[in-house]
Structures are given as C-alpha cells and as structure tokens.
Amino acid sequence: MLRIILFVLVFMLISTAIGIETSKYVDIKENKFSTVIGFVVFLCALQILYYPAQIFNLSFNYIIVVSVLLLLIGMYFLISNFKEVKEELLNKKTLIVLISVIIFSFVSSNTFIDIEFSDAATYLNYIAQNININKLNMFNPVTGLKGHEWDVYYLYQGWYHFGAFLCWLINANVYVLNMGSYVANITVSIWALGLIYSFISSFFIVDLLEYFNFKDKISKYVIGIYLLFYANFYYWKIAFSFYGNTFRALLGAILIFLIYRWFKEEKEEIKLLFPIVITAGLSFTSSFLFIAFVIMFSLAIYLFMIKKEKTIYDMFTFVFPMAFYGIIMFGKVYPIILIGGILFLVLIYVGRFFKPIRRSMYYLDDFFFKHINKIAFVLFPIFLGLVSFYLNFMVDGFIPTYSHFFEDHQNYDMIKDYYFIYSNLLDNVFNVIRWTGILFIIFKSKSIEDKFIRAMILITLVILLNPLFISAIAFGITGIVYYRMIEVVFNPFTEILMFIAVYKLIDFNKISKNLSNTVIVIVVLLGNVFSFVDNKSGLYTFYVNGGKETTPLEKISQNEIQAIYELSNLISEDYHEEGQVVVISQTSALRTYMPNIYQIFTSRDNYYVEARLNETFYHIAKRHYPWIDDGIVPQYDLTCTMLQDYYGIKYVLLEYWENSEFDKASDPCTDTYFTGSHYKVKKVIR
Incomplete structure (x- = not known):
C-alpha cells in the first residue's frame, strides 16, 4: 500500500x-487549477498515444513505453517548475484536500465493492488481463476467453489501460527484477x-470555492x-471510485466550467482546452x-443565439475528439463508417484551411444566426x-418507452434521483436547494456566462431529457x-452555482442564512453517520454493511483470497498443458488474481441470459444464494457429465456452504485439493 500512496502523491x-x-x-x-488541468492534459495525451495500441491491438509493452515516457516528461516539468509547484501546493487548500482524501480513505477501507452483483469484476478483470498481454483487448473481460475483442463500447478507455500500467509499475520489482513483494492487482x-479520483475531485471542488468570491466565508465553507x-x-x-464512469460527471463539470470561464474572462485561448477535456473524458468511459x-450541442445553440463569429469553425474543432472516437468505435462494427468517417474528417478539417470551405462555414453561421430559434426550439423538438411516437407505438418491444423515464434509475445505476420521486429525506433537502437554484438561474441570469448555463439547463431538461x-x-x-444526461445539469460546478443562487436569495436575512447553514451541515453529517449505523438513508450504508465481511485492501473476504491462492498454487504445480485453464468458479474475484484463466460462468450470467454458455450447466454450477429463488431445479445428476465431457474444465472453486448440492454431486468426479471455512478447491478427474 505504501508504494501505491507514494505513486499517487x-x-x-x-x-x-x-x-x-x-x-x-x-x-x-489565475485562481489556481493547475493540478486538475494538468491531470486532464496528461489523460488527454495518454489517450491519444494509446489509440494506436487500442485500434491495432498492439502489445502491452507499447502501453508501458508510452506511459513511462509521459511520466518522465511530467517529471521534467516537475523539476523545471518545482518552485511554482511548491507555491501552488503549500497552502491551506492542499491541507483541505488531504483531509478530504484521508476521510475518503477511511470510509473506503470500510466498504466493499459488491463484486458478485456489480460491474466491478468486469473492469478489474479488464485491467488485470491486459497486463503483459501480447495483443491488447483481445479477450472477453468477463470470462477471460482469449482470441476476440469484447463489446466495442469498452475498447478505447485509456483509463483502464493506465490502470493496467499502474499494476505493472507498482510490481515492477517482480515483473522486471523477479524479486520483492507483490501487490495484488485488485x-x-x-x-x-480510487485515490487519484479522490485527489482530483477534491482539488477541483476546493479550486471552485476559491474561484468564486464569497462575501460570507461561513457559507463558502x-x-x-x-x-x-x-x-x-x-x-x-x-x-x-476506480470506475471510469465515476469520472464522467467530474470531467463534464470541468468542461462546463472552462466554457463558463471562456465567456466570463473573454480569453480566447481557454477554448483550446475544450477538445483536451473531451479527449480525457472519453478515456474514462464511452x-x-x-x-x-x-x-x-447546448454551446453551439447558444453561440448561434448570441451570433458569435466563426461558430461553425470553432465547433468543428471542439467536437473533433468526439467525431474521431465515434468513427473508430462504430468503424469496428461497420467498416464503411470507418472509411467514410475518416474521409469526411479529412475533408472538413483540412478543407478549413481553404477559402471555399471556410466561406461555406461562414454562410452556415449566417443561416443559423437567423434561424436557430426555429430549428432548435420548434423543428428539432417536433422531429x-x-x-419517439413512432418508436413507442409502431415498434414492438422498443425500450425505453415514455414510462421508462419515471423508473427508479438509481436502483440499478450510479445516478441520483433529482425529481423527489425516489429520493430519501436527506437527498430531498438538497433537491430543494438545487431546484430553487435552477429557478434563480433561469429567471435571474444577466451575464453572458450565466445565460449560457441557463441555456444549457433548459436545453437539457426541456428538450433532451423530456x-x-x-x-x-x-x-x-x-x-x-x-x-x-442529468449529470450535465447536476455536477460539482453547476451545483455550486445553484447554492450561490440560493444564498443570494436569503442574503438579506441573517437568520435564514444561519438556519440554512445549520441544516446543510446536519444533513451532511447524518448522511455519513447513518451509513455506519445501518440506516437506509445513509450515503453508502449498503457498502459499509458489506465491508464488514471483507478486507480493507482487497474488498473481498479473506476466505475468498485464501481459496484463490490455493487454486493458483494447485494450477502452477499441476497444470502443464497448452492453452487456457478452464475453471468453474463461484467467486467473481478469481480473475483479478488469475487473469489468464477461462471462467465459463460468471455473476454477469445472472442478468444476461443470452450470455450463458449452457443453460442447464449454468443452473448446476452457478453460485446459489439463499435469498434468491429463481424457481428452477438444477439437474445435479448431470454434474459429472458436464464437468468431465464439456468445455475442458480442469478445476472447480466453489462456495460449499450455500452450494452443498453441487459440492456433493461433483465429489465422484473430482479430487478435493483444499477445504476452507467457506470454499473448496477441486480438480476434475480425467
């Protein structure tokens, strides 16, 4: 852990x-955002340089070389700017960030990652299996089966390849020198x-607080x-916090904030950062x-509304990373898109330097200056x-329907309910503040930058999220x-604007302000305290409860870790054949430790029926939980036939307390190598 902390610092x-x-x-x-901007620039450069490896499935060695090169360049900048770095960080701001990160670390050490029922295993496997691989991404990160790329939506996220590099770097003593201790990939x-997320998000929040001039310091705090x-x-x-998706709202907030500064400060060079932030954002999640x-989209409409010159020209620059990403992503599936898209990019981006195309862009500017209101607020919504009407009433089984909008999305995704429908009391206290702030922004915006925020909120809520x-x-x-998309409206930057708006409303009344401050602090405290006393209104109650059964560093139980290491030892001593080792495992953490095995059934099969390799065998070998009854009676009499004659299975790791039937049914055709308090490791008899 010390090596991890040292690297992050x-x-x-x-x-x-x-x-x-x-x-x-x-x-x-001005106003100090160096750490956040530097992180974004680093991730942008990383993603651009990773693209060749991601597109052409190059060796992991390429990732190592590129990552080391960028870190060395960063070290050069650190040495050459050391005095400025000291001035930037040796202050109260950094102390607040460190306190935030320390509290984050304490809370995180008490939580688990629900590895059996979340996407954690998929992302952790993706990181682990790419380490030292000959062809990047050429495997299924869920099962580990080699030879083919997985879903195109997961192929171009440099954040996870950087994570694989960090696993290699932290353990370079083992990989390069074959000596010293090893830190598990998980x-x-x-x-x-996770610590990187905590640092960067905390720096951004503290920098935002410093950017705005608060007359009342208590309200600021x-x-x-x-x-x-x-x-x-x-x-x-x-x-x-290690998910790329967790960075989604943060990078969106950074992008919106830079646009806000572009309008407010009238510094044209700020817009050069827009495509950099977008590229960095795409490195985290599609x-x-x-x-x-x-x-x-909101920015383009607003620029047309205020008749900003060279809008089309600028917008093509801003969205280039999106266009390139979309082309290579969909080009994997449809080669015609790849060919046509690249030709289009060349035509537009090279053609901009020639008068005919540049003149056409200016004509388009004039057209949209005159007609943007009709197009954006009448024709587009009608379309x-x-x-939507056609999809809802003419296409059988299309999802999402109108009613899908009103489902509890926070029940199955990393999102909050901002509509007072499914929120608890604590969340609704802040929902009141948020929506009050939105109303203030809508009706009281006067500056060009505030009017952009107003336009973006209205376009998102009234058109795109209608x-x-x-x-x-x-x-x-x-x-x-x-x-x-609601994260465009509610994120660290927009929420600070909403809070500022509310404080302006109550600024004249000291009692109201003090009462609001007190309520906010109490709700924040309750949200955290409730999480540790098994109250459902806590911010992370479920994950603290689960964390009581897992280790702080690995986030899985010690019993699982022991069984995994026993299986690893057995395979290293016993297995000498070519090809992947095929395993039945009832722990989803297995492949983060042993990334090159093929696990034919995973927890993901619980939700994706079409992904199951064999329906009958799945119900025999899957991990059964006492609180889940799917009404299907497994055909345990087929257990040995399935184990010995199908898929080349060599080993079984099972949780025998809750899966005693499978344990007993597999006894005649397996040798038990290890028996722990919850898990067994078995070898299939041939």
Missing part, C-alpha cells in the same frame, strides 16, 4: 507541474485509481462541506460521448416527438442510459 505533483506548464500557453493560472486497481463530503461521497464515488454531446422525446434520444444518441 508523486502523480499529483506531476499533474500540478503539467498544469503549470500548460498555463504558460493557455492563460488559466488492490492496486481499487486504491491507486458550508458549501464546501456539502460538495466534499456529501455530493462527492455518494456510494459510487467511494466504493467504485458514456462521456453523449455527456460531451449535450454540452457541445424528436414524431420519432419524457416525450427520450425514446428518440435513446435510439439515436445515448442508448438505454439516456438518464445519465
């Missing part, structure tokens, strides 16, 4: 140095990536307490593609409404996770 110094170096070319140093992935220890302590920002779309239009939006842009 050095990485924060490097990020700060890169941010300071960037500020020499883009005037953003520990490096969860803690190194209260807003900071909410943002740092409530909004940034939702369960997924603790338990799943979902950022439509988060960026919503922001850029969305007609398409229940009458979501079917069309989901069909053409977002897929089933359209509801994630």
Whole structure:
C-alpha cells in the first residue's frame, strides 16, 4: 500500500507541474487549477498515444513505453517548475484536500465493492488481463476467453489501460527484477485509481470555492462541506471510485466550467482546452460521448443565439475528439463508417484551411444566426416527438418507452434521483436547494456566462431529457442510459452555482442564512453517520454493511483470497498443458488474481441470459444464494457429465456452504485439493 500512496502523491505533483506548464500557453493560472488541468492534459495525451495500441491491438509493452515516457516528461516539468509547484501546493487548500482524501480513505477501507452483483469484476478483470498481454483487448473481460475483442463500447478507455500500467509499475520489482513483494492487482486497481479520483475531485471542488468570491466565508465553507463530503461521497464515488464512469460527471463539470470561464474572462485561448477535456473524458468511459454531446450541442445553440463569429469553425474543432472516437468505435462494427468517417474528417478539417470551405462555414453561421430559434426550439423538438411516437407505438418491444423515464434509475445505476420521486429525506433537502437554484438561474441570469448555463439547463431538461422525446434520444444518441444526461445539469460546478443562487436569495436575512447553514451541515453529517449505523438513508450504508465481511485492501473476504491462492498454487504445480485453464468458479474475484484463466460462468450470467454458455450447466454450477429463488431445479445428476465431457474444465472453486448440492454431486468426479471455512478447491478427474 505504501508504494501505491507514494505513486499517487508523486502523480499529483506531476499533474500540478503539467498544469503549470500548460498555463504558460493557455492563460488559466489565475485562481489556481493547475493540478486538475494538468491531470486532464496528461489523460488527454495518454489517450491519444494509446489509440494506436487500442485500434491495432498492439502489445502491452507499447502501453508501458508510452506511459513511462509521459511520466518522465511530467517529471521534467516537475523539476523545471518545482518552485511554482511548491507555491501552488503549500497552502491551506492542499491541507483541505488531504483531509478530504484521508476521510475518503477511511470510509473506503470500510466498504466493499459488491463484486458478485456489480460491474466491478468486469473492469478489474479488464485491467488485470491486459497486463503483459501480447495483443491488447483481445479477450472477453468477463470470462477471460482469449482470441476476440469484447463489446466495442469498452475498447478505447485509456483509463483502464493506465490502470493496467499502474499494476505493472507498482510490481515492477517482480515483473522486471523477479524479486520483492507483490501487490495484488485488485488492490492496486481499487486504491491507486480510487485515490487519484479522490485527489482530483477534491482539488477541483476546493479550486471552485476559491474561484468564486464569497462575501460570507461561513457559507463558502458550508458549501464546501456539502460538495466534499456529501455530493462527492455518494456510494459510487467511494466504493467504485476506480470506475471510469465515476469520472464522467467530474470531467463534464470541468468542461462546463472552462466554457463558463471562456465567456466570463473573454480569453480566447481557454477554448483550446475544450477538445483536451473531451479527449480525457472519453478515456474514462464511452458514456462521456453523449455527456460531451449535450454540452457541445447546448454551446453551439447558444453561440448561434448570441451570433458569435466563426461558430461553425470553432465547433468543428471542439467536437473533433468526439467525431474521431465515434468513427473508430462504430468503424469496428461497420467498416464503411470507418472509411467514410475518416474521409469526411479529412475533408472538413483540412478543407478549413481553404477559402471555399471556410466561406461555406461562414454562410452556415449566417443561416443559423437567423434561424436557430426555429430549428432548435420548434423543428428539432417536433422531429424528436414524431420519432419517439413512432418508436413507442409502431415498434414492438422498443425500450425505453415514455414510462421508462419515471423508473427508479438509481436502483440499478450510479445516478441520483433529482425529481423527489425516489429520493430519501436527506437527498430531498438538497433537491430543494438545487431546484430553487435552477429557478434563480433561469429567471435571474444577466451575464453572458450565466445565460449560457441557463441555456444549457433548459436545453437539457426541456428538450433532451423530456419524457416525450427520450425514446428518440435513446435510439439515436445515448442508448438505454439516456438518464445519465442529468449529470450535465447536476455536477460539482453547476451545483455550486445553484447554492450561490440560493444564498443570494436569503442574503438579506441573517437568520435564514444561519438556519440554512445549520441544516446543510446536519444533513451532511447524518448522511455519513447513518451509513455506519445501518440506516437506509445513509450515503453508502449498503457498502459499509458489506465491508464488514471483507478486507480493507482487497474488498473481498479473506476466505475468498485464501481459496484463490490455493487454486493458483494447485494450477502452477499441476497444470502443464497448452492453452487456457478452464475453471468453474463461484467467486467473481478469481480473475483479478488469475487473469489468464477461462471462467465459463460468471455473476454477469445472472442478468444476461443470452450470455450463458449452457443453460442447464449454468443452473448446476452457478453460485446459489439463499435469498434468491429463481424457481428452477438444477439437474445435479448431470454434474459429472458436464464437468468431465464439456468445455475442458480442469478445476472447480466453489462456495460449499450455500452450494452443498453441487459440492456433493461433483465429489465422484473430482479430487478435493483444499477445504476452507467457506470454499473448496477441486480438480476434475480425467
């Protein structure tokens, strides 16, 4: 763990140095955002340089070389800007960030990652199996089966390849020198990536508080307490802080904030950072593609409304990372898109330097200056409404329907309910503040930057997240996770604007302000305290309860860890054949420790019936839980036939307390190698 902490601290110094170096070319140093900007620039460069390996399935050695090179460049910037880095970080701001990260670490050490019922295993496997692989991404991260790429939506996230590099770097003593202790991949992935999230998000929040000039310092600190220890302590920002998806709202907030500064400060060079942030955002999750779309769509409409010159020209620059990402992603499935898309990009982006195309862009500007209101607020909504109507009533089984909008999305995704429908009392206290702030922004915005925020909120809520239009939006842009667009409206930056707006409303009344401050602090405290006393209104109650049965570093039970190591020892001593080892495992953590095995059934099969290799065998070998009854009686009499004659299975790791029938049925055709308090390791008899 010490190696992980040391790397993260050095990485924060490097990020700060890169941010300071960037500020020499883009005037953003005022109000100090160096660490955040440096991190974004680093991830952007990383993603751009990772693309060749991701597209052409190059060796992991390429990832190592590129990552080391960028870190060395960062170290050079750190040395050359060391005085400025010290000035930036040796202050009260950094102390607040450190306190936030320490509290995050304490809470995180008491939670688990629900590895059997979340996507954690998929992402952790993805990181682990890419380490030292000959061809990047050429495997199924769920089962481990080699030879083919998995879902195209998961192929171009450099964050996870960086995570694989960190696992290699932290254990370079073992990989390079074959000596010293080894830190498990699961520990490096969860803690190194999670701590980076905690640092960067905390720096951004504290920097935001410094950016705005608060007359009332107490209100400033209260807003900071909410943002740092409530909004940034939702369960997924603790338990799943290593996910790329956790960074989605954060990068969206950074992008919106930079646009806000572009308008407010009238510094044209700030816009150079927009495509950099978008590229970095896409390195975390493909979902950022439509988060960026919503922001850029809103920006384009607003620029046309205020008649900003060279709007088309600028917008093509801003959205280039999105266009490139979309082309290579869909080009994997449809080669014609790859060919046509690249030709289109060349035509547009090279053609901009020639007068005919540049003149055409200016003509388009004039056209949209005159007609943007009709197009954006009349024709486009009508089009969305007609398409949604067709999908709802003319296409059988299409999802999402109108009613899907009103489902409890927070029940199955990392999102909050902001509509008072499924929120608990604590969340609704802040929902009142949020919506009050939105109303203030809508009706009281006067400056050009505030009017942009107003336009973006209205476009998102009234058009893109309108229940009458979501079917069309989901069909053409977002897929089933359209509801994630709400993060454009509610994120660290927009929420601070909402809180500022509310404080302006009550500024004249000292009693109201003091009462509001008191209520906010109490709710933040209750959200955290409730999590440790098994109250459902807590921010992360479920994950603290689960954490009581797992280790702080690995986030799984000690019994699982012991069984996995026993299986690993057995395979290293016993298995000498070519090809992948095929295993039946009833723990989803197995492949984070042994990434190169093929686990034919996984917890993901619980939800994706079509992914099951063999329906009959699945119900025999899956992990059964006493609180889940699917009404299916497994055919245990077929157990030995399945184990010995199908799929080349060599070993079985089972949780025998809750799966005693499978344990007994497999006894005649297996030798038991290890028996722990909960798990057994068996070898199939041939």
